[in-house]
Amino acid sequence: MREPVSLDKRAFLKVVALWLFGAIGMFFAWGAVRFAFFSAGKTRVREFSSEVLHKMEPGVPLHLPEPAAWLLKNTDGTLVALDDRCTHLGCRQKWNPDRKLFECPCHGSEFDSEGSVKRGPATRPIEKLTVSVESDRIRLTAKPQGPS
Numbered sequence: 001m002r003e004p005v006s007l008d009k010r011a012f013l014k015v016v017a018l019w020l021f022g023a024i025g026m027f028f029a030w031g032a033v034r035f036a037f038f039s040a041g042k043t044r045v046r047e048f049s050s051e052v053l054h055k056m057e058p059g060v061p062l063h064l065p066e067p068a069a070w071l072l073k074n075t076d077g078t079l080v081a082l083d084d085r086c087t088h089l090g091c092r093q094k095w096n097p098d099r100k101l102f103e104c105p106c107h108g109s110e111f112d113s114e115g116s117v118k119r120g121p122a123t124r125p126i127e128k129l130t131v132s133v134e135s136d137r138i139r140l141t142a143k144p145q146g147p148s
Contacts, residue, residue, distance in 0.1 A: 009075075035090070046140040050133060061095050061102075061113065068131055069140050070095070070102070072113055081129035081140045082115045088122035102126065 007015070046067030053073065056062050056081060061072045063084060072080040082102075084092050091106035102111040110119040115126035130138040 014127075046129070046142075047137050050136050050138050052138065059113075063095065067140055068092075071138075078136075079131045079133070081131045082116065083127040083129060083142060085126075086111075086122055087117075087119075087124040087126060093126070128137070 013052065015082075025110075046069060048064060048067050052062065052071065056073045058073050058075045061070045062116055063070055065084075068084050070082045071085055072082075074080065084091050085106040086106065086109050088104060088107055088109050091104050093102040093104045093109070093111065095101075096103050099110075100113060102113075102115075104110070104122065107121050108133065109117065109122035110121065111122070111126050112118055115128055117123065127142055129142050132139045132141070
């Protein structure tokens with residue numbers, strides 16, 4: 001029969017520290033995985049009033065915070081809708097009217113008015129949304145993009 005092993009103070013603290021750092025590491029790993037796949041598996045439908053169209057100037061994107069999108073009316077009257085999140089790490093980009101670019105305030109990615117990457121670290125264009133105009137509502141539909 002084996003005798004129970006007694007731990008001295010130093011060995012006990014070492015075991016507790018290993019368990020603590022392991023738990024903290026797993027917590028951060030879980031958070032990193034959730035962050036990396038922040039939009040995976042979701043199809044979002046966004047709706048808002050068509051009154052917004054009266055506020056818009058051709059060629060100037062309008063940020064719609066509630067549907068989380070940028071809406072642009074081209075000079076020919078067509079509508080382009082883009083997701084408001086950067087494809088690098090999901091920060092909300094801002095429109096720079098002087099440079100006519102979307103700029104990510106977090107890491108400096110830049111996108112043109114069509115959503116194409118002009119400067120990284122982002123490598124994928126901004127997700128385009130499907131626009132459907134009904135009588136008094138505008139509906140934006142996004143399909144999730146798989147990992148590239």
